[in-house]
Amino acid sequence: MYKNCDFIQNINDELWLTEKEGENLTLSYRLKEIIYEENSPIQHILIVDSYDFGRMLVLDGIVQTTEKDGFVYNEMICHIPLSLHPNAKNVLIIGGGDCGVLKELSKYPSLNEIHMVEIDKSVVEASLKYLKGVSGGKIDKKVTLFFEDGIKFIQDKKGYYDVIIIDSSDPLGQAEALFEKDFYKSVYEALKPDGIMSCQSESPIYYSDVLKNSYDSIKELFPLVKLYSATIPTYPGSFWTFTIGSKKYNTVARDDFSLDTKYVNKNIINTCFNNAEFIENLINS
Amino acid sequence: MYKNCDFIQNINDELWLTEKEGENLTLSYRLKEIIYEENSPIQHILIVDSYDFGRMLVLDGIVQTTEKDGFVYNEMICHIPLSLHPNAKNVLIIGGGDCGVLKELSKYPSLNEIHMVEIDKSVVEASLKYLKGVSGGKIDKKVTLFFEDGIKFIQDKKGYYDVIIIDSSDPLGQAEALFEKDFYKSVYEALKPDGIMSCQSESPIYYSDVLKNSYDSIKELFPLVKLYSATIPTYPGSFWTFTIGSKKYNTVARDDFSLDTKYVNKNIINTCFNNAEFIENLINS
Structure with missing residues (x-):
């Protein structure tokens, strides 16, 4: 085989x-x-x-x-924006075929609607069947799956979502457009007036140019932009960043965070925006 | 060749x-x-x-x-204990042949004496000559080098050092003893009554047993023990931890930190002891 x-x-x-x-x-x-x-x-x-x-x-x-390190990525891209938003109801995942972010979102009983738009149905089916350590093996009742191009999907949505999570692969081939300003603009428009987006923004060591471009594009669109990082052993350079664009909410202070997680806890949430000096220098340059 | x-x-x-x-x-x-x-x-x-x-x-x-990622390790193993101690004068490095920690210590004009005990003189000489991006290529006037076995060296010292930094390689072969309780006991005795030690305590993913043993041994000896982590891309699993044993000082709050660094800054110092949930669970189990 x-x-x-x-x-x-x-x-x-x-x-x-x-x-x-x-x-x-x-x-x-x-x-x-x-x-x-x-x-x-x-x-x-x-x-x-x-x-x-x-x-x-x-x-x-x-x-x-x-299965061993997926929780770091999935928890960080999900629970940080959800902690920043005080009252999220409608959430969209763009990408996310391995269903790891879906599993994290299913921990919030307060959500009304979870949409996921993923271009490859086969990845979702294979992950639910053979990668249960990441996907959990099942999908929450609140979830609606759309198997289509996320870029086209988002263009029809206006002011609908509280949180949008962009769970993309690396900016090569078709995923490249998911790191461009036109796409972030569509995401901005698909969010409610107090909405928040999060995305993976690559490695500050291996792809510092991608990180910087992505950060700068989000900064031009959103009044508030924040970057945070985590260690993901199986990603090149391991040092991985996430970027948040927020229309209104600026402060995470979740001393009541009590979800069943392996990486994120209230201390991580409250301090995750403190970046290493070379990353601060990169995004502020 | x-x-x-x-x-x-x-x-x-x-x-x-x-x-x-x-x-x-x-x-x-x-x-x-x-x-x-x-x-x-x-x-x-x-x-x-x-x-x-x-x-x-x-x-x-x-x-x-x-040269690309050594600064993360060297800054984290050095500046965190030095930030915890309000008035360090005498510092010892055990190991540290690449001279990267020495370079970081040279940024403190307030130190009186820097000792380094390294078993292999050839590593020091090669690093100073051919690895200047890490070592800086020269040694501060305050430094005295001892080329001998760190375990024997430390046994003769009692109450002499403010800070001891254990910059060891992995616990294989001769370095194994640098992770054992007998050795940490000698380190404890070589410190002044308000002294602090720091060591690298390996990966929570690849060597969680080493981390746990090291942490528990230090905890049995020192009234205060703290763990922190950083991403080091070229180490296995990349997720690396450091452990501090402190006889007295417990709080870092260095809003005046202004050394010329690439990783550590005042926010990193003030929040570094906030660990991911699975690490907290490991050290508290």
């Missing part, structure tokens, strides 16, 4: 997945087995079980999330 | 260094060139120039520090 992927190799009877992080760095994970493989109309989908990171979702050869 | 290292390979005219992170993960860095190689009586020393991380110090095939 895995003979179709040049990034999977059998070396001395051991199965290894080798991921290229740019031209000058590779990460190789020893695998227990290949769980699922599919060539969807959009991309090559692989779910593998690795020794060090448990099951992993791999799209076109790039590790997207793992 | 590099033919002696099985972890350096020439693949299609490209030079690659492959580092094993345990049995199930490898990281491969593309290199520009080998800068320096030596078999010292202690270990195999290699300094290489890599495309993504600049010059790197590699001991027995393990990347110890790089």
Whole structure:
């Protein structure tokens, strides 16, 4: 099955997945087995079980999330904007096919409506079936899934959402447009007058130009912009950032945060916008 | 020259260094060139120039520090204990051969005496000559270097130091004893009655047992123990922790912090002890 992927190799009877992080760095994970493989109309989908990171979702050869460290990303991109907004009811996820953000959103009984627009239905189906450690294996009743292009989807929405979470892959190929100002403008317009967006804004070490462009674009549109970071071992450089654009709310102070989480807690929420000096210098330059 | 290292390979005219992170993960860095190689009586020393991380110090095939991300580790292991202590004069580094911590300590004009005890003189000499991006290339006048076993060295010192920084490699081979309670006890006794120690306490993902043992040992000895973390891309799992044992001082509040740094700033100092939930659960279990 895995003979179709040049990034999977059998070396001395051991199965290894080798991921290229740019031209000058590779990460190789020893695998227990290949769980699922599919060539969807959009991309090559692989779910593998690795020794060090448990099951992993791999799209076109790039590790997207793992059972071992996926919680860091999913909790940080979700609970920080939800903590900033005092009364979110309607939330949209753009991307998010592994359903990890959906799982985090299902922890909020106060939400009325959760929409997710994901271009590749196959990723959602495979993640729900074979990646339950990330997805939870099921979808909340409040959730409506839209399998279409997020960029087109958002253009028809005006003033509808309290929070929009942009859970995109790296800015390569089709995902590139999800880091551009035109797209953030559509997101701005789809939010209510006190709405908040969050997005992953890449590594300050590997993709500092992407981070900076994304931050600057959001800053031009939203009156309030904030950046925060977390360590995600399976992402290149591991140092990962998230950016928030907010129309009104500026302060997180959630001493009552009590959701069942593995990374985020009230101290993380209250202090996450304190960035390392080189990141502050980058976004303020 | 590099033919002696099985972890350096020439693949299609490209030079690659492959580092094993345990049995199930490898990281491969593309290199520009080998800068320096030596078999010292202690270990195999290699300094290489890599495309993504600049010059790197590699001991027995393990990347110890790089020009690109070494500042995170060196600033965090140094400036947090120095911020906690209101009036440090005598500081000891145990290990620290790459001289990165020495460079950070040289930023404090208020210090009287800086001792460093490092078992391998060759690492210090190579780092000062070929790894100036980390070491700074020179040593402060206040510094006295001792090239001997840190464990024996510390046993003769009683109540002498304000701050002791344990800058060790991973707990393998000779460095293993630097994570044991007997050693922390010697460190405790070498400190003044209001002294503070800091050490690297490994990854909460890859070496959670080492972290936990180290934390518990320090907690049994010192009335105050604190853990903090940072992202270090070239360390396995990238999520790295540091532990502080303090005899007296408990609060960092350094709104006057103004040293020339790339990672640490006053906000990082004031909030660094807020750990992710899974780390809090680990150290409080």
